[in-house]
Amino acid sequence: MLNIQEIRKNPDGLAFDKKLDLTEELKGRNAEILDVQGIVASGKAQYEDGLYFLDYDLSYTITLASSRSMEPVELQESYLVNEVFMEEGKTASQELIDQDLVLPIEKGEINLAESVADNILLHIPLKILTAAEEAGQGFLSGQDWQVMTEEEFAAAQAAKKEENSPFADLQGLFDE
Structure with a gap:
């Protein structure tokens, strides 16, 4: 928790380095x-x-399930976070809060842990792959089915189309 009175007292800003x-x-x-x-x-x-600026470097290691195989994947994340806060109650500030341009300050404190948690949740990627899956290996398959890339699918469709062609039987006719 960062108290807004302490932030106001320090003209250079209130520095922090927290492990959460x-x-x-x-x-x-x-x-x-x-x-x-x-x-x-x-x-x-x-x-x-009248504005409180919260700027910090956020780094962590998050473990998520692979989108493809559900195997655990560890991701190292590190990025800058910039947030702007304003005290509630002022008419000008209420418009900015309603438009989501600034965040409201509740109980005279900026909750750093809540900010960190929100930013971690916002940065969860949609596609998570293991190293083998990123290299193009590890596609799932079963009885009479398999997962393939778009290129593999296009090549398979072209081969199937050529195979079903009415002229396929004439192939090799004049080779002798």
Whole structure:
């Protein structure tokens, strides 16, 4: 928690470097998350012209299930987060809050853990693959079916079309 009074007192901003353990909260909010480790947020919060700026580097390791095989995949993430907060109650600020341009400050504090959790959830990729799956291996198959790339499918369709051609029987007729 970052108190807005402390932020106002420091003209250069209030620096922080926090290690957070949000694994259970994140698992509760998104069932796709298997594990989150090493969450570190370091940056500063500043006050300027009625606005509170929260800028920090966020890094962590998240474990998610592969989109294709459901095997656990660890992803190293690191990115910058920039958020703008404003105290509620002012008419000008309420318009900005309603338009989602700024976030409201509740109870005189900026909740860093909530910001970190929200940003981790926002950065979960839709497509998660193991190293073998990214290399083009590990496609699933079964009895009379298999998963194939678009290129493999196009080649199979071309071969099938050539095979079903009425002129396919004439192939090799004049080879002798």
